Amino acid sequence: MSADASASSSTPAAAQLKTTRSGIPQAPFISDVVAHLGGADEDAGPHLEKFAEAMQKYKVMEEKTFRKREALEEKIPDIRKTLQMVQYLKSKKEAEESVNTQFELNETLYAHAEIEPLDSVNLWLGANVMLSYPLDEALELLQRNLDGAQSSLENVMDDLDFLRDQITTMEVNTARVHNWDVKRRREM
Numbered sequence: 001m002s003a004d005a006s007a008s009s010s011t012p013a014a015a016q017l018k019t020t021r022s023g024i025p026q027a028p029f030i031s032d033v034v035a036h037l038g039g040a041d042e043d044a045g046p047h048l049e050k051f052a053e054a055m056q057k058y059k060v061m062e063e064k065t066f067r068k069r070e071a072l073e074e075k076i077p078d079i080r081k082t083l084q085m086v087q088y089l090k091s092k093k094e095a096e097e098s099v100n101t102q103f104e105l106n107e108t109l110y111a112h113a114e115i116e117p118l119d120s121v122n123l124w125l126g127a128n129v130m131l132s133y134p135l136d137e138a139l140e141l142l143q144r145n146l147d148g149a150q151s152s153l154e155n156v157m158d159d160l161d162f163l164r165d166q167i168t169t170m171e172v173n174t175a176r177v178h179n180w181d182v183k184r185r186r187e188m
Contacts, residue, residue, distance in 0.1 A: 022159050024061060027054065027169040033180040044181035048174060055170040062163040065156055072153040079149060083142040086121055090135045093117040 018026040030036045037047060092099050099115040120132045123141070133141060 020159055020162050021155060022065075024159060024162060024166070026162075027058070027166040027173070029169055030173045030176055033177055037177070040184070044177050047177055048181075051170055051174045051177070055167060055174070058163055058167045058170060062160065062167065065159050065163060069153065069156045069160065072149055072156060076146065076149050076153065079142060079146045082123070083139070083146060086135060086138050086142060089118055089121060090139065093119070093135065 020026075034040050037044060089099065096117055098117065101113050101115060102110040103113060105111050118135065120134050121138050122130050122132050123138055124130050
């Protein structure tokens with residue numbers, strides 16, 4: 001949350017602050033320090049504290065968003081791999097060919113198997129839940145999941161860029177208010 005919005009949420013300027021799709025508020029840029037502080041005699045300390053608090057909130061949001069990105073980047077290849085396997089099984093079914101494979105019994109122990117053409121596959125849905133799907137439905141579900149994960153990743157990347165911009169804006173605001181305060185004290 002921006003410091004300006006939390007300091008004076010009843011002002012028209014605060015009501016106009018933009019947020020992202022994810023609800024991340026835009027940090028206001030302070031072009032006129034004196035007007036923002038409320039006068040030349042105003043103490044800059046409380047405003048600097050609010051800026052530091054807002055910057056900390058943005059950094060926490062950035063870390064949370066970064067973890068989301070990592071999770072999605074790990075999930076997408078798994079979905080693609082599963083989708084490719086179901087497509088392969090469907091192509092073998094259409095060609096009426098069996099699939100020769102090896103599967104792991106133990107760390108160094110594998111068994112050979114011949115899989116007859118399948119009508120359905122079992123997919124892990126999460127939380128220890130597995131369901132059997134016909135091949136076409138499995139392909140649709142996996143494609144939908146892949147599209148959703150890729151869309152989420154794009155949104156998360158946009159949010160990360162936005163958060164970096166907001167952190168930079170808050171750092172600039174902090175520097176402007178601090179420099180104004182130092183200059184004012186020297187002139188006293």
